[in-house]
Each structure stands twice: as C-alpha cells, then as structure tokens.
Amino acid sequence: MEEEKGDFEPKIVGFTCNWCTYAGADLAGTSRKKYPPNIRLIRLMCSGRIDPMFVLKALLNGADGVFIGGCHPGECHYIKGNFYARRRIAALRTILKQFGLDNRVRSEWISASEGDKFARTMKEMAEEIKQLGPNPMRDKIL
Amino acid sequence: MAEEKEEPEKEEVKEEEPIEEPKIGIYVCHCGINIKNTVDVDAVRDYAATLPNVVLAKDYMYVCSDPGQEIIKQDIREGRVNRVIVAACSPRLHEPTFRKTCISEGLNPFFFEMANIREQCSWVWEDKATNTEKAKDIVRSTVARSNLLEPLEEKEVDVVPETLVIGGGISGMYAALDIANAGYTVHLLERLPSIGGHMLQFDKTFPTLDCAACILTPRMVDVGKHPNIDLLSYSEVEEIGGSVGNFTVKVRRKPRYIVEKDPVTGAIVCTGCGLCATACRMKKIPNEFDLGLGMRTAAYLPMPQAVPACYTIDPEKCIMLTKGKCGKATLESTGEAIKRIKSGEVTVEEVKDEIPLCVATCGPNCIDFDMKDEIVELNVGTIIVATGTDVIDPALQPEYKYGVYPNVIHGLEMERLLAPNGPTQGKVIINGKEPKDIVFIQCAGSRNKQTGYEYCSRVCCMYSIKHAHLIKERIHDANISILYQDIRAYGKAFEEFYDRIKGEGINFRRGLASEVYQRPGSDRLVVRGEDTMLGEPYELEADLVVLATGLRPSDGVEKVVRLTKLSQSADKFFLEAHPKLRPVDTAIDGIFVAGCCQGPKDIPDSVAQAKAASSASLIYLGTGKAKLEAITSEINEELCTGCRTCEALCPYDALEFDAEEKVMRVNEAICKGCGCCNGACPSGAASMRHFRDRQVYAQIEALTEALAPPS
Numbered sequence: 001m002e003e004e005k006g007d008f009e010p011k012i013v014g015f016t017c018n019w020c021t022y023a024g025a026d027l028a029g030t031s032r033k034k035y036p037p038n039i040r041l042i043r044l045m046c047s048g049r050i051d052p053m054f055v056l057k058a059l060l061n062g063a064d065g066v067f068i069g070g071c072h073p074g075e076c077h078y079i080k081g082n083f084y085a086r087r088r089i090a091a092l093r094t095i096l097k098q099f100g101l102d103n104r105v106r107s108e109w110i111s112a113s114e115g116d117k118f119a120r121t122m123k124e125m126a127e128e129i130k131q132l133g134p135n136p137m138r139d140k141i142l
Numbered sequence: 143m144a145e146e147k148e149e150p151e152k153e154e155v156k157e158e159e160p161i162e163e164p165k166i167g168i169y170v171c172h173c174g175i176n177i178k179n180t181v182d183v184d185a186v187r188d189y190a191a192t193l194p195n196v197v198l199a200k201d202y203m204y205v206c207s208d209p210g211q212e213i214i215k216q217d218i219r220e221g222r223v224n225r226v227i228v229a230a231c232s233p234r235l236h237e238p239t240f241r242k243t244c245i246s247e248g249l250n251p252f253f254f255e256m257a258n259i260r261e262q263c264s265w266v267w268e269d270k271a272t273n274t275e276k277a278k279d280i281v282r283s284t285v286a287r288s289n290l291l292e293p294l295e296e297k298e299v300d301v302v303p304e305t306l307v308i309g310g311g312i313s314g315m316y317a318a319l320d321i322a323n324a325g326y327t328v329h330l331l332e333r334l335p336s337i338g339g340h341m342l343q344f345d346k347t348f349p350t351l352d353c354a355a356c357i358l359t360p361r362m363v364d365v366g367k368h369p370n371i372d373l374l375s376y377s378e379v380e381e382i383g384g385s386v387g388n389f390t391v392k393v394r395r396k397p398r399y400i401v402e403k404d405p406v407t408g409a410i411v412c413t414g415c416g417l418c419a420t421a422c423r424m425k426k427i428p429n430e431f432d433l434g435l436g437m438r439t440a441a442y443l444p445m446p447q448a449v450p451a452c453y454t455i456d457p458e459k460c461i462m463l464t465k466g467k468c469g470k471a472t473l474e475s476t477g478e479a480i481k482r483i484k485s486g487e488v489t490v491e492e493v494k495d496e497i498p499l500c501v502a503t504c505g506p507n508c509i510d511f512d513m514k515d516e517i518v519e520l521n522v523g524t525i526i527v528a529t530g531t532d533v534i535d536p537a538l539q540p541e542y543k544y545g546v547y548p549n550v551i552h553g554l555e556m557e558r559l560l561a562p563n564g565p566t567q568g569k570v571i572i573n574g575k576e577p578k579d580i581v582f583i584q585c586a587g588s589r590n591k592q593t594g595y596e597y598c599s600r601v602c603c604m605y606s607i608k609h610a611h612l613i614k615e616r617i618h619d620a621n622i623s624i625l626y627q628d629i630r631a632y633g634k635a636f637e638e639f640y641d642r643i644k645g646e647g648i649n650f651r652r653g654l655a656s657e658v659y660q661r662p663g664s665d666r667l668v669v670r671g672e673d674t675m676l677g678e679p680y681e682l683e684a685d686l687v688v689l690a691t692g693l694r695p696s697d698g699v700e701k702v703v704r705l706t707k708l709s710q711s712a713d714k715f716f717l718e719a720h721p722k723l724r725p726v727d728t729a730i731d732g733i734f735v736a737g738c739c740q741g742p743k744d745i746p747d748s749v750a751q752a753k754a755a756s757s758a759s760l761i762y763l764g765t766g767k768a769k770l771e772a773i774t775s776e777i778n779e780e781l782c783t784g785c786r787t788c789e790a791l792c793p794y795d796a797l798e799f800d801a802e803e804k805v806m807r808v809n810e811a812i813c814k815g816c817g818c819c820n821g822a823c824p825s826g827a828a829s830m831r832h833f834r835d836r837q838v839y840a841q842i843e844a845l846t847e848a849l850a851p852p853s
Contacts, residue, residue, distance in 0.1 A: 009272075013845050018234070026232045029261030037267040037276040040283065041258075042841045043233070044833055045773065048791075049817030051835070058842050062849030078816035079709050079729060079793035088821065119266070138849050 010064035010129040012122075014041040015050050019077035020111045021069025027115030028122075035122035038129070039067060047071070048081025052092040059101050062138040065129040068107035069118075075111060082109065100136075104129060164195040164289050167223030168281065169214060171205040171230035173260055180264040182274040186229065189278045193285040197223060206236050211243045218247040225288050229257035229281050250293035252772065252832060257284040279845055286844035290837045294772040299811060301387040301523035301762045306331065308379060308702065311339020312358065312745060313737025313752040314528035315365050320756035322370035326763045329520055330365065331374045331393060333698060336448035338362055339530055343431065345560040345568065347745055348608040349639030355563060359447045366449040374518065375450055378698075382525070382705045385811040386732030387768040391520040397513035399455035399463070400441070411508045414443065414451035418509065421499035423468060427459050429565070432558050436565030441500050441509075446563060455500075455509070462511060468498035473511055476501060483507060523768075524732045524759040527716065528752065529702055531693040531738035534587030534595055541657045542583060542689055549573055549667060549684075550658060552586065552691040553605055560612050570616055570686075573665055577620070577685035580613060581669045582606045583655045584626040588692030597713050599692030599742040603630045606690045607640055610648045623649040623682055625671060633744065651680065658687055693742040706733055707794065715741045726755040729814070730794075732768065734758050773815035773832045779805045781827035788819035788828050 016022040022043050028035065044050065047070030055066045068089060070082035089107050096102035106125050110118050168190040172178040183201050191199040198217065202210050205228050217223045226249070228240050233256040241251035259277040267273055303326050307318045310332030318330040330337070341347075342362075344354035365371055374393055381392035400418070401411040418441040428434035431444045438444075440460040443453050455463065462468040462476070471479075475496040482488045484507055494502050501509045536544035536552045544550045549572050551559075562568040570576060584606060588599040603626065610622045629650070631640040644650065655671040667684045695714050703710060708728050711717045716735045719727035726734045734755035737748040762768055775796070784804035789797045796812035797819060799805075806828070817830035829835065 011846065011849060013842060022232075023234060026234055026258075026261040029232075029263075029265035032265055034268070035266055037263070037269075037272045040276065040279050040845050041262060042283070042838060042845070044817065044838070045830075046816035046818065049821045049830060049833060051821045051838075054838060054842060057839060058846060061842060061846035063842075063846050074712055076793075077729065078814055078818065079707075081793065081816045081818050084791060084818050084821065135849075141849070 008130065008134055010038050010126060010134070011062075012039045012065040012067055012125060012129065013058040013063045014039050014067035014069060015044060015047070015054055016041050016067075016069035017047045017049075017071060017077070017081070018043055018045050020071035020075065021047075021108070021118065023112035024069070024110040024114045024118040027112065028119040029115075031115050033115055033119035035119040036126040038065075038126045039122050046076065046078045046081035047085035048076070048078060048083075050085050050088065052088050055089070055092060055105060059096075059104065059135065060137055060141075062135050062141055064104065064132075064135045065125060066105045067121075067125060068105070069110050070107070072109040072111055103132065104135065161292060162224050164225050165197045165223050166193075166195050166225040166227060166285060166288050167214065167217050168196055168199040168227045168229060168285070169205045169210070170199065170201040171210070171228060171260075172201065172203050173230060173264075174204065177230070177260050177264040180268060180270055180273050181259060181277045182270060185274050186259070186277045186281060190229070190281050190285070193282060195225075195289055196285060205230055206239055211240070214240070214243055215247050218244065218249050224249065225253045225255075225291065227255050227257055227281070227284050227288055229259050229277070229284070231260040232256070232258045232262070252294040253288075253291055255284050255288045255291065257281045282847070283841045283844040286840040287837050290834070290840055292831070294831055296772040297770045297810070298767045299387040299770060301766050301768050302521045303327070303763050303766065304329065304520070304522045305524045305526060305759050305763065306389070306391055306520060306522040307526045307528060309339070309528035309530050309737070309739070310334075310337030310365075310373075310375065311528060311530045311737060311748075312341045313530070313748045314339070314526070315361055316749050316752035317526045317528060317736050317756040317759075318365060318371055319361065319368065320753055321759060321763070322368045324760055324763070325370065326760070327370050327372065329372045329374055329393075329522065331377050331379060333376070333378050334444065335376045335398065335452075335454040336444050336450070337365060337373070337375060338445070338447070338449070340554070341745060342445060342447065343554060343561065344557050345562070345564075346608060346612060348604040349633070349635045351608070351611075355447060355561075362447065362449040373450065376454065377518075379702070379705055380517070385809075386730075386770075387523050387762065389522050389525055389732065391522060391525075393518045393520060395516040395518060397457070397515060398452065399457070399460070399509060399511055399513050400453045401508040401510055401513075402450055402452040411506055412452040413506060414448075414453065415505065416443065416453070417503040417505070418453055418455075418500035419443065421503045423499065424459055424461060427456065432565045433555050435555060435558050462498050470495045471498045471501075476511060480507065480510070524734065524762050525706070526734045526736055526752075526755045526759060527702060527706065527708065527739055528736045528755075529698050529739040530696045531742065532696045533691045534593065534599075534694045536586055536689045536691050538587055538593040539590070539689075542586065542655070542687070543658045543660075544689060547658075547660055547665075547667060547687075549577070549665060550687045550689065552689045553602060553609070554691070556609050556688050557605075560609065560616075568616070570613055572686050575685075576617055578617070579682070579684045580620055580622045580686045580688065581655075581667075581682050581684040582610065582622070582624040582688045582690055583658075583669070584624065584690045585654060586689035586691045587694075589627070595692055595694060595713070597692075597742070598630060600630070601742060601744050602690035602692055604633070604636055604639070604744070606688070607631075607643045607648075609688065611643050611646060614646055614648070621649075623651055625651050625653060625655050625669070627652065627654055627674075633746070651675075653680070693738060695739060699739065706730065708733060708735070713741070715739060726751055726758055732762060770811055771813065771815050773830065774810045774813040775808050775815065775817065775819050775828055775830045777806050777808055778827045778829060779803070781825050782806055783825050783827070785824065787822055787824060791818045791822055793818065
C-alpha cells in the first residue's frame with residue numbers, strides 16, 4: 001500500500017434520509033460551513049430504508065468510511081424509521097467488530113437545522129478515518 | 143368469473159412496457175459563480191460525457207432560468223435525450239422545478255435526477271481541484287442511478303367532499319364553520335353533551351377583556367343551526383380507517399336518555415325547558431363544567447348556553463339507571479307507563495306513581511330510559527383533529543398543597559369563580575368569605591422537569607394578570623401578589639396589557655414559591671420562597687392561593703393517537719408536519735391539527751390554526767382530488783415468503799398479509815414510501831420504487847469504483 005496512515009484522503013460514503021440529515025448537509029452548504037471533501041452522500045427517503053448490506057457493500061468495495069445520518073429519535077418524518085436504522089446498525093456493528101471494520105462506520109442524528117453539526121461530524125470523521133488508514137479491503141478487491 | 147379474472151392480467155401486461163434504452167442528457171450549472179468559482183465546470187462536463195449512456199453534456203450559467211430550462215426542453219422535444227440530470231443545487235430546492243420541465247415535454251418526471259454539486263460540494267470546500275474530483279464522483283453516482291430509473295405514476299384519488307372535525311371547542315367550531323360556509327358537509331364531533339370547550343368556562347379573555355361567553359355563544363348557535371354541520375355531540379370516535387380522500391369513521395353516539403331530535407323528521411323534541419332537572423331527586427352532583435365548585439342534577443344541561451340545548455341524563459348518577467328504581471317507579475313500570483302515555487291511553491296524572499319525577503314533568507315526553515349506544519358510520523375526505531387541552535394536575539407539585547387546603551385553587555377554577563355563569567355568579571368567595579390577600583404562583587406544572595412538563599404553556603402569565611385585574615374590579619382593597627420566574631407577554635397587545643395591570647397596584651415578585659402551608663389555628667395560608675431579584679426570602683400571608691397551572695394535551699389524546707396513528711412530539715402534543723412551514727399538516731395526508739392539541743396556545747392562535755386547517759382541508763374538498771405518493775413500496779409476490787417481518791415495521795400499517803396467498807400486499811394509498819420494509823426484507827421481495835436495491839447499489843459501486851489498487 002502506497003498511502004500511509006494519516007496521509008491519505010479517505011473516501012467516505014454516506015447514507016442519509018431526505019428530511020433531516022440530507023437537509024442538514026444542504027444547510028451546511030447554504031451557511032457556507034467548511035468541511036473536507038471526503039464524503040459523498042447517497043440520498044434515501046428515510047434512514048429506515050438502509051439495508052445493512054449497503055454498508056457492507058460499501059466497505060467491501062473499499063470505502064474507507066461509511067456515514068449514516070437520520071432524524072433525531074422521535075423526529076422521524078416516517079414516525080420511527082430512524083429507530084429501525086439504529087437497531088440494524090447496532091446489529092451490524094457486532095459483525096463488523098469481528099473484521100475490525102466497526103470503527104469505520106459512524107451514525108449520527110442530524111436534523112435539518114443542524115448544518116453546523118453535519119460539518120463538524122464530517123470533519124471529525126475524515127480525521128478519524130485518516131488516522132485509521134485506508135480500508136484494508138482495498139487490497140483484497142479482485 | 144373466468145372473464146373477470148382475465149381482465150387484470152391484461153392490464154398487467156400493458157404496464158410492463160419495455161423502458162427505452164437510456165439516453166442521458168447532463169446539464170452542468172455554473173449557478174453564476176456559486177459553482178463555477180470552486181468547481182471546474184468544464185472538466186465536470188467533459189467527464190460526464192464519457193459516462194455510460196450519456197449522449198450529451200452541456201453547461202450553462204443558470205440552468206434553472208427560463209432559457210436554461212428551454213435547452214433541456216429542446217433536447218427532450220427533439221428526441222436527443224430521455225433521461226435528464228442537472229448537476230447544480232440540492233434536489234430539495236429544484237427537483238420539483240425540473241420535474242415540471244420534464245412533464246411539460248411529456249417525459250416522465252421520475253426520469254429526472256439531480257447531482258448536488260453546490261450545497262454539498264462547491265459551497266463547503268475551497269480547493270477547486272478536490273472539489274472538481276468530488277463533483278465528478280457525485281455526477282458518476284447520479285448517472286449510475288439514472289441508468290436504472292423507472293417511470294412512475296402519480297395516482298389520484300377522488301375526495302369525498304366531507305370533513306370530520308374531532309373536538310367542539312373554539313378551534314373545532316371555527317374549522318367546522320369555515321368548511322361549512324364554503325359549502326361542504328362537516329361532521330363535528332364532541333365527546334361532551336355540549337360544544338364550546340374551555341373557552342366557555344372563561345369569564346373574560348386577555349388582553350382585550352372581551353366577555354368570553356358573549357363572543358363565543360353566537361358562534362355556538364351558528365354551529366348548531368348550520369345546515370352543513372352535522373353536530374355529533376356526546377359522541378366518540380371508535381374507528382378510523384382508509385386514507386386521504388376517503389376515510390371511513392365509526393362514531394359511537396352515547397345515549398342521552400332524552401330524545402334530542404325526532405329520528406324521522408329531525409324536528410327538535412327536547413325543548414331544553416329544564417323541568418326534568420328541577421324535578422330530579424339527585425341534586426348534589428358536582429358539576430364538571432364548574433370543576434366541581436357548583437352542583438348539578440342527574441338530568442342536566444352542562445351550562446345554560448349549551449348547544450345542543452338538549453338535556454342529558456347522567457347514566458352514572460341517575461338512580462333509575464344505576465339502581466333501576468327512583469321513588470316508587472322502576473325501570474319496567476316506567477317503560478310500560480311511557481308507552482301508555484304516548485298512546486294516549488292514560489294521562490301522566492293517572493300513572494304518576496309508576497314513573498319518576500322527571501318523566502312526570504316532561505311536557506314533550508322525551509325521556510327514554512331504554513336508549514342505547516348508536517354507531518354512526520361516516521365517509522369523509524379529510525379529518526381535522528382539534529381535541530384541545532386540559533390543565534396539568536396541580537397536585538404534581540405537592541409543596542403547593544393543592545387538594546389539601548380548599549383555598550389553594552388552580553387557574554381554571556379561578557375562571558369559574560370569576561364567571562357570571564359560575565357557581566358564585568362571579569363573586570370571588572372562598573371558604574364562605576371574600577379573600578383579601580391573594581397570591582398567584584406562576585408556572586405551576588409547566589417549565590418543570592420534575593412534573594414532566596418542560597415546556598412553557600404560553601397562557602398562564604397572561605391569564606393570571608387578567609385574573610388579578612378582574613379580582614381588583616370586584617374586591618377593590620384586595621392585596622394581590624403574582625410570583626413569577628419570567629413574565630411572557632409576547633402576543634399582540636399583551637405587553638401593553640401587562641403594563642396597564644402593573645399600574646393597578648398588583649405586586650409582581652420574581653421568584654416562585656417553594657412551599658405553601660397553613661397558619662396553625664386559622665385558614666390563612668403562608669407562601670414562602672425566595673425573591674431572586676432582591677436575593678432575599680419572602681413570606682406572604684394569603685386567604686387564597688391561585689396556582690397558574692399550565693396546559694397539557696386533553697385526556698382523549700391517546701385514543702386519537704391510537705386511531706389515527708398521528709405522531710406526538712416529546713411533549714405529547716400532536717406533531718405537525720413541519721414546525722415552520724406546515725404547522726397544521728401532519729405526517730398523514732388529509733389529517734390536520736388545530737388548536738391546543740398541537741401545543742399550548744391562546745384563543746387567537748387557536749382560531750388562526752383552525753382557519754388554516756380548514757383552508758388546508760378545503761384544498762382537497764375543492765379540487766376533489768388527492769395525489770398519492772408515487773414513491774411507494776411494492777412486493778414481488780414470487781419472492782415473498784410471507785414471513786411478515788415488514789408488517790410489524792410499517793409505520794403506517796400499509797402492509798397487509800394475504801392469508802390465502804401467503805404473501806404481503808401493499809396498500810399504495812397508505813404507503814408513504816419510507817422503505818423500512820425494503821431495508822428489512824430478508825427475501826428481497828419488498829422493493830421501494832425510485833430507491834430500489836439495484837439503484838442504491840449502482841450508486842455505491844459508482845462511488846467506490848476507483849478504490850481497488852491498480853493491478
């Protein structure tokens with residue numbers, strides 16, 4: 001591996017709901033909050049749509065980090081989809097731990113009004129993943 | 143039968159028209175300098191042109207402008223493209239704009255997709271090179287998705303031109319009147335014997351000191367007499383099914399044991415003369431309308447201005463209904479005698495020992511002890527929930543001794559003492575005498591983590607200030623203190639009112655009381671606390687302590703939640719669809735909220751919301767059409783194993799199990815398209831349109847494409 005820990009630009013794939021976190025990301029942009037350009041979001045209608053396989057797929061494909069964003073508990077546009085997301089991610093983590101990949105997945109509740117929190121989270125996450133180094137799966141992709 | 147079966151099959155074949163090979167057109171927007179300054183627009187455009195099935199890539203200064211849209215329209219019109227991607231701002235901003243552009247040229251709007259390279263790229267980082275790479279990734283991911291998009295149909299349903307309003311307080315009444323005046327039928331449901339709600343319990347209203355009854359009762363009469371309003375008083379909702387445009391509702395009409403209207407002609411039977419109440423033997427029943435401060439009989443009218451003006455016999459208090467006997471009369475003898483009286487066989491006088499006193503005095507013979515619950519079924523297009531509020535239990539703060547000392551009362555009880563139609567005819571009398579020293583304690587129950595009501599109830603400051611003024615009007619030498627933590631006089635003319643009352647010799651002291659106790663050997667109370675302005679303790683003597691209790695959702699709210707599946711916010715009030723822009727809509731299309739059931743508010747705000755909810759309802763009733771969500775879930779019946787995992791997950795109960803075929807079915811009229819079922823389906827049978835697995839995986843693949851080390 002050419003890239004060294006702390007000295008590479010991680011690729012982070014994000015899955016967010018349309019109503020809270022995607023809107024929060026938009027607000028970060030509208031209010032010109034700056035955060036490193038490592039994240040690319042995939043917009044879903046609800047975090048409850050997230051299949052744990054999405055996260056696995058991204059990690060197995062070599063994404064250095066996966067971000068999951070949904071509405072705050074109790075504020076889901078679809079009443080309770082974010083609770084399902086939380087449960088699924090918790091279950092997925094137990095598996096990811098076995099492969100040492102669990103610290104590459106971060107989930108946060110970010111509302112449509114929390115542009116600042118979105119930017120902060122992205123900054124922190126980029127830094128964390130830089131410290132972890134590139135996803136070891138990158139070397140194993142056929 | 144055989145023919146009938148064939149028909150839907152034919153339709154299915156029709157739907158499965160092959161989707162044209164994608165010809166994607168990409169339009170990269172400069173957004174003036176918003177994108178262009180930090181993203182190399184030309185590089186993104188040239189890169190996009192190399193992606194699969196992209197037939198043309200253009201850039202333009204403002205794609206959303208008329209000429210910008212015209213470029214897209216022309217390309218669609220001339221058959222060059224059949225999929226459109228605009229790489230510009232957020233889809234939350236301009237997706238609807240460009241979908242309309244597509245529709246105008248006959249292209250299915252779901253073949254449109256946006257690549258968000260402004261809010262999530264050009265605006266959040268300054269380095270042009272890295273931004274350009276990010277923008278290319280975003281465009282690549284969007285193209286991958288665009289290649290797999292399917293046309294979707296936005297279905298419309300007809301709307302039944304009727305509305306159900308739940309709750310007959312000031313909000314429910316105003317919502318009902320607006321819709322009825324617009325010419326549509328309204329079913330107005332009230333669980334108590336009369337409409338009017340809490341507002342009718344008030345003496346005056348702040349800050350104008352209008353007489354509450356004087357401004358409310360004419361509206362109550364309007365409601366009662368309106369030809370378009372079907373007033374279902376003394377009724378409760380039992381079942382709500384269906385969805386926007388056609389809700390099916392079952393209403394249980396509780397028996398009044400007094401005939402309100404002739405079931406055939408609709409003519410008024412009970413004239414509201416009140417002779418039954420005068421005759422009734424059960425005279426010492428605490429009157430709910432006066433919060434138990436006054437008494438009523440078992441045959442009663444809750445208040446003199448009741449609408450409908452029909453008496454009700456309380457089934458829990460009437461001895462004929464609880465014990466089967468009243469005086470010498472029994473249920474059997476009464477039933478028999480009433481029949482004979484009605485047929486003209488005997489006169490009331492002749493059978494007066496066989497009937498209770500109420501029946502004997504009732505001129506129109508409208509008492510009927512055999513009356514039963516009646517279930518009414520309604521079909522309505524929209525529902526307005528206006529279930530209102532109740533006072534927070536003041537006993538939750540035991541240090542204030544509510545319920546221990548009779549001279550500690552809460553705000554609504556104070557209203558009844560002040561009201562001319564109240565138990566004391568508007569005289570402030572407590573413990574049999576006029577109080578001289580009166581202390582108000584603000585924020586009782588509200589703004590308190592211990593009671594569980596953390597919010598500000600918004601009306602208590604103003605009503606206490608109003609009470610202080612009204613007491614001063616009646617007891618000129620009264621010594622009144624208001625203990626507060628903040629005075630919130632936020633509304634129109636509130637501050638001026640507060641200012642005026644301050645000048646009337648009312649003592650405003652900052653610092654809530656910590657305890658109330660009785661001076662031994664007297665009924666005088668002592669209120670202790672700390673003045674946070676002066677930083678010293680105080681001890682005030684009082685003949686009357688009024689707790690300015692806050693508001694909570696009314697008791698019926700849990701039932702309405704269960705029936706409607708509306709969500710509640712953390713404070714248990716109904717949750718609106720958007721706190722700023724959709725304050726009366728809910729997450730369920732066609733159901734609106736109005737008044738205090740959405741959060742504590744004063745009368746003008748409640749009326750404003752009622753009018754907003756009625757206007758939102760009228761959009762459906764007026765157009766007669768409701769659009770259904772196009773992005774819904776679908777079940778592949780061949781893959782579905784009938785495990786029913788999704789059934790329990792669906793927040794809207796849109797999934798039903800077909801026991802015969804052992805598969806799940808989606809009710810597309812109810813499905814909101816969250817995709818929770820798709821995220822959990824173990825067999826891949828549940829699939830959410832527009833966000834199908836393959837569409838999401840294509841995006842993941844596109845975003846991680848270049849990550850494998852070069853081989």
